[in-house]
Amino acid sequence: MASAAAASFAPASCGWYPEDISFPSGFAWGAATAAYQVEGGWNADGKGPNVWDTFTHQGGDRVFKNQTGVDYYDKIIDDLLENGIVPMVTLYHFDLPQHLEDQGGWSSDAITEAFDNYAQFCFRTFGDRVKLWVTMNEPYVVAKDGYEKGIVAPGIKEPGTGAYQTAHNMIKAHAKVWHSYDLLFRRKQNGLLSIALNSDWAEPLDPTFLADQEATKRYMAFCLNWFAEPIFISGDYPAIMKSQISEMSTKQGYLSSRLPEFTEEEKLMIKGTADFFALNYYTTRKVKHQENTHSEPSVSGDREAEQIMDHSWPCASGSSWLAVVPWGLRKLLNYIKDTYNNPIIYITENGFSQSDPASLDDTQRWQYFRLTLQEILKAISLDDVHLKGYFVWSLLDNFEWTCGYSCRFGLFHVDFENPALPRVPYRSAIEYAKVISNNRRTKSVEEL
Numbered sequence: 001m002a003s004a005a006a007a008s009f010a011p012a013s014c015g016w017y018p019e020d021i022s023f024p025s026g027f028a029w030g031a032a033t034a035a036y037q038v039e040g041g042w043n044a045d046g047k048g049p050n051v052w053d054t055f056t057h058q059g060g061d062r063v064f065k066n067q068t069g070v071d072y073y074d075k076i077i078d079d080l081l082e083n084g085i086v087p088m089v090t091l092y093h094f095d096l097p098q099h100l101e102d103q104g105g106w107s108s109d110a111i112t113e114a115f116d117n118y119a120q121f122c123f124r125t126f127g128d129r130v131k132l133w134v135t136m137n138e139p140y141v142v143a144k145d146g147y148e149k150g151i152v153a154p155g156i157k158e159p160g161t162g163a164y165q166t167a168h169n170m171i172k173a174h175a176k177v178w179h180s181y182d183l184l185f186r187r188k189q190n191g192l193l194s195i196a197l198n199s200d201w202a203e204p205l206d207p208t209f210l211a212d213q214e215a216t217k218r219y220m221a222f223c224l225n226w227f228a229e230p231i232f233i234s235g236d237y238p239a240i241m242k243s244q245i246s247e248m249s250t251k252q253g254y255l256s257s258r259l260p261e262f263t264e265e266e267k268l269m270i271k272g273t274a275d276f277f278a279l280n281y282y283t284t285r286k287v288k289h290q291e292n293t294h295s296e297p298s299v300s301g302d303r304e305a306e307q308i309m310d311h312s313w314p315c316a317s318g319s320s321w322l323a324v325v326p327w328g329l330r331k332l333l334n335y336i337k338d339t340y341n342n343p344i345i346y347i348t349e350n351g352f353s354q355s356d357p358a359s360l361d362d363t364q365r366w367q368y369f370r371l372t373l374q375e376i377l378k379a380i381s382l383d384d385v386h387l388k389g390y391f392v393w394s395l396l397d398n399f400e401w402t403c404g405y406s407c408r409f410g411l412f413h414v415d416f417e418n419p420a421l422p423r424v425p426y427r428s429a430i431e432y433a434k435v436i437s438n439n440r441r442t443k444s445v446e447e448l
Ligand code: BGC
Pocket: 034, 037, 137, 138, 141, 198, 280, 349, 393, 400, 401, 409
């Protein structure tokens, strides 16, 4: 099992001020974590190794062949519910069992069956209490960074083919699981299921230049829409993605496109397999047209769009890629509303990191959250975006993948040097708790 966002569904605000703009009744507030990033015990209690254990040179069958794992998650779910917190459970957050990777991992078609078996086990075991499911976290990152560039686990470098093949199987696996839930569990368990997609917002570097405008559309097509278009709309990849990859493949001497094709049956199977839109948002990019002159295949070459950080945007977090652009989230939410038929949206991740050592008085970080909450409130109340929940990444400081423990995203500080791992709330946690308990901000969005 991979990640859980614990959401507290807040009551309606009491409407003291008629001019108030407040978060809607039932808005879900939460904080997210991921198994590999917070649990530890990589080789404890019969857990077999996973791709990250191997990648980090430690070297987890997860949960369903392991009673201790089942008991552990049973207890977490029960404890959450007892405390009035609704769990949203992600089945896969980057930690593929190594034995599956050894059989080809996500690049092998056979994985769809294994993933479906695992998902069905989780529905059978936890579905009486878990009503919000996410099949997988950020397939874009797994495909592009894990199987194209090889900079995260499983570290495969197959530019121009690995990411497409992996994404293809992830989309099919997700769709298969949605149908299993729909067919075998939904009537009795009455839950909802989706997939967490990450996306930057993107703006043309020169908004008046057509080539940059087109490049920006391609940037979105090769990230968010790569997954969202088949799952939410058509069962197939965005047309621009298909034509770009086909054209580049021909130029590079391939006999057919490097982008695999879905059969007509698969398209029907994939289309419409999400009950809500789960979005992970962190930052925004400017985009510039970049002609592909390389004979070597790659996703970024196919995309013909270069991403640029605007240096006028504050970039004071502990992650060099994380420019602070809260207004990008409002635009992205509106883009999803317009492109995907105004779906119910949950922001399943949003956060700001601090470098180690991190100050408990994390003023800059609270500023990021405050501005972000203003933007999402505008999206809900002024733009009619159907946003139902917002989950901070992350509940606790944790293992930030290739950055290890040096980069802190938690609402709670964890002292990793102390074996008892003491946890202390940052100022952001205290302020966020106030927002949740009030479920309103103040008289106007400006005062947020
Ligand atoms: C991932 C998290 C990660 C966070 C911050 C997200 O893309 O889902 O696992 O810790 O970004 O980098």
